[in-house]
Amino acid sequence: MTTKTPRIAHLGIAVRDLDAAVAFYRDVLGMPAGARETVGDQGVEVAFVHAGEPEIELLHPTRPDSPVGRFLDRRGEGLHHVCLEVTDIRAELARLSALGVPLVDREPRIGAGGHLVAFLHPKGARGVLIELEQKRSE
């Protein structure tokens, strides 16, 4: 985000039934289904559906005490986070930390697709859970 305008990489949506959710976006809205994987560290199974430039990431908990499981208990199914692609995630976290932006992750970790990811805290982002992602290939 320091060297170019940040772009939305994907939009995360928490769901209780992953197959039914993929079917809705694929069969009702006409979006091609993409990769599906389990991110054990986060206790979540994710499925991507293509929606133009950003993808929609459907998130389903693999255990009730995971972040997405707690989100579903608290708020029900719905929009969960927005993911911004960055070129240097460590530099970006340092820049945001220096600005006083509250971070969930001070160090990046491995997320879906093997990319480096880190979350900003919603309390510092007007109620939105923002994920930063540095593509593995970069």
Added chain:
Amino acid sequence: MTTKTPRIAHLGIAVRDLDAAVAFYRDVLGMPAGARETVGDQGVEVAFVHAGEPEIELLHPTRPDSPVGRFLDRRGEGLHHVCLEVTDIRAELARLSALGVPLVDREPRIGAGGHLVAFLHPKGARGVLIELEQKRSE
């Protein structure tokens, strides 16, 4: 959505303080600020910030009993809706209605930017408020 893969046109975020929210996305996250307008019909003032292909639309109620005002009372600030661009909004509403998808708007109305818009009901979209938009220029 019938003739090509639908794309996310923007992501709507409900906020209590529009100036502070624009400042966060512009000054902290580095996204250029765009158009700002009041949509009287919906009781909302909106400001766009550019985030790659889709824009982020910040939404601030102009009266407490508006849809966004009620959303803020119920859930607080945060992700509000996702907007999909379509080429023929009336044909799309007819197609979705025939599939039994619950609609908030059976007929399109004029939204931000003068585009034709209509909302699907979250109860038919796994908890997500989905907006359809047909660009005015089309």
